[in-house]
Amino acid sequence: MRDYNFNNKTFYVYTLGCKTNQSESEEISSNLLSLGFKFVNLNENPKYIIVNSCTVTSTADKKTRQVISRAKRINPNSILIVTGCGLKYNSKTFKKLGADFFFSNKQKEKIVNFLLNNISCTSENKENAWVIIKNNKSSNLQKLRSNNLDEEEFS
Numbered sequence: 001m002r003d004y005n006f007n008n009k010t011f012y013v014y015t016l017g018c019k020t021n022q023s024e025s026e027e028i029s030s031n032l033l034s035l036g037f038k039f040v041n042l043n044e045n046p047k048y049i050i051v052n053s054c055t056v057t058s059t060a061d062k063k064t065r066q067v068i069s070r071a072k073r074i075n076p077n078s079i080l081i082v083t084g085c086g087l088k089y090n091s092k093t094f095k096k097l098g099a100d101f102f103f104s105n106k107q108k109e110k111i112v113n114f115l116l117n118n119i120s121c122t123s124e125n126k127e128n129a130w131v132i133i134k135n136n137k138s139s140n141l142q143k144l145r146s147n148n149l150d151e152e153e154f155s
Contacts, residue, residue, distance in 0.1 A: 008047035009037045011115075014067050017054025021084055024108055025052045031112045042074060048115060049078045052108075053086025053094075061086065065097060072098030083108050 011032055015025040029039060040046045049071045054060040064086045072080055082094050083103040091102055103111050
């Protein structure tokens with residue numbers, strides 16, 4: 001069983017692809033910095049690694065897979081979040097390479113809130129992951145689709 005500890009507020013963002021991805025990654029980074037998170041390099045053991053993926057070319061596809069694999073190999077205890085258009089066709093591959101959580105292009109703006117909230121997560125088996133999101137008003141239990149991936153969810 002993996003227990004996700006979300007208390008360390010260091011992060012790293014790797015962006016592949018278009019100017020839209022670059023802009024969105026800059027916005028995510030800026031928002032995290034303004035909320036007290038600290039940007040660190042990949043070799044400085046960030047708690048959160050965000051990969052903004054691309055699948056426009058086969059080179060971008062390959063590079064995304066390499067980045068995810070390398071990031072998880074260097075930082076096995078980091079929480080690896082993958083977003084971007086690469087999820088549309090490669091989410092199952094990304095999961096096998098070690099990605100922990102996925103945010104489609106439509107969900108990208110939720111990453112900051114996801115990390116900001118007081119979150120604890122345990123996965124007792126590979127079929128289901130449950131996240132308890134605690135906020136000031138209530139606690140919500142929601143099922144993450146990081147383990148039971150349906151390619152169509154990322155279209």
